[in-house]
Amino acid sequence: MKILEIRDEYDDREAGILLYYEKSHCFIVELTDGSDEWTAPFMFASYAKKGTLTIPRSDSLAWVRSRIIPPSRQNIDMILRNHHLKEYDEMKFLELSEGRCSQDSLYVKPVAELPEYVRGRQERNVTECCILAGRKFLCIFADDTVRRIDMNRLAGIRDVDKIVNNVSLSESCKVGAGGYFITFNNSIDIPAETLYKEGDRIMLTGSELIAFARNVIADTTQACDVLGCSRQNISYMVRQGYLVPVKEGVKGNLYLKGDVMRNLW
Numbered sequence: 001m002k003i004l005e006i007r008d009e010y011d012d013r014e015a016g017i018l019l020y021y022e023k024s025h026c027f028i029v030e031l032t033d034g035s036d037e038w039t040a041p042f043m044f045a046s047y048a049k050k051g052t053l054t055i056p057r058s059d060s061l062a063w064v065r066s067r068i069i070p071p072s073r074q075n076i077d078m079i080l081r082n083h084h085l086k087e088y089d090e091m092k093f094l095e096l097s098e099g100r101c102s103q104d105s106l107y108v109k110p111v112a113e114l115p116e117y118v119r120g121r122q123e124r125n126v127t128e129c130c131i132l133a134g135r136k137f138l139c140i141f142a143d144d145t146v147r148r149i150d151m152n153r154l155a156g157i158r159d160v161d162k163i164v165n166n167v168s169l170s171e172s173c174k175v176g177a178g179g180y181f182i183t184f185n186n187s188i189d190i191p192a193e194t195l196y197k198e199g200d201r202i203m204l205t206g207s208e209l210i211a212f213a214r215n216v217i218a219d220t221t222q223a224c225d226v227l228g229c230s231r232q233n234i235s236y237m238v239r240q241g242y243l244v245p246v247k248e249g250v251k252g253n254l255y256l257k258g259d260v261m262r263n264l265w
Contacts, residue, residue: 001178001265002091003111006041010105015041016053017118018060018099018108019178020091021265026177027064027090029055030118041106054121054180054193061090067101068093124196125179127206128258131170139195140206140258142179147199154198159188175258177265210256219250 002020006029007013016031031040031053040048043063044055055063069079071088085092099108114122128140135151154160163170163184172185181189218226223234223243237243 003114004094004099004108005111006099006106006108008105009107014115015039015106017111017115018064019118021177022091023263024177024265025090026057026265027060028057028178028180029060029063030121031055033117042104052193054191056189056191057176057181058189064090064094064099067099068097122178124192126175126182126192126195126258127179128210128256129173129175129182130257131173135164137173137182138202139182139199140209141192141196144206146202146204146206146209147196148202149195149199154190154194157190157194160190163188175261179258217246217254219254 002022004018004020005014006016006018008015014032016029016035019028019030020026021028029041029044031044031048033053035044035048035053037045037049041063043059043066047053047055047059068090069076073079076088080086080088083092083096094108095110099106123141123143125142126139127142129137131137132148136148137151138146138148140146151160151164169184169188173182176183176189179192181191182195183189220231220234224231227233234243238245
C-alpha cells in the first residue's frame, strides 16, 4: 500500500490522504476531520456536506483520473515510451505530476505513515464477511465487533436490489481492498461505513467467532483421528448420511477467507 498526503498549496494545509493498494489497483481518499463542502476537494464536496469523509473507490479513482493524462490521449504511446512505462498506470502518472491540476492548488506527496484520523476510521473497516439466509450477511470489523446486516436496510445503495434477487451474485461477496467495502462480482460495492452503521451488533466478538469456527471445524484427517478410522470409512459415513460436510472438496489447510483476500490487495 502507498500513502500520499493531499495538500492544498494555496493555504499550506492537509486536505486528506490518498491510499493506493497496488495489487488490486484500488484508490481510497480519506478527507481530514472537519472537512466540509468548502474545504474538501471540489469533487468530494457533496460527500463532505453529508459528513462522509471516506470516499468510495469509484469516486476516488475518478478524482485521480481527473488529475492525470487520460488513456485516450492521442499520443499516449509516445508518452508511455518517454516515461519508460510498458502500460498505462494511473499511479505512475499521478506520481510523475505530483497530482497537480490547473483547476485547483492541490498536490500529493508520499508519506511514511497513516495519520491518526485514518487509523481511527479503519477500526470500522471489514475484516470478514459471509452471506446468511434471509437476505442477511454477517461482518466482522477491525474493532473486533460482529454485526448482522439486513439487505432491506440498504435500499439506497445503487444496484443492491440485484444482489437480493440473484443468488450467484450474492455468493460472490468478498472483502474489498483495505476492508473499506465489500463487493459483489467486483462491481457492486457497499461501504464498510454503511455496514457498520446499519448492522445490528451481535454480542460476540470477532475473535470469539473465529475461535468458535477454529474449534468446531475438523478436516478429514482430524475426523479420522477422532473416530480411529480410515478415509474410506469417512467417505462411507458421508455417503450414508452419518456425517454431513460443511464444506466439500477441501484439501490441505483451512484458512479465513479474509486473510486470503488481503494478499490480493
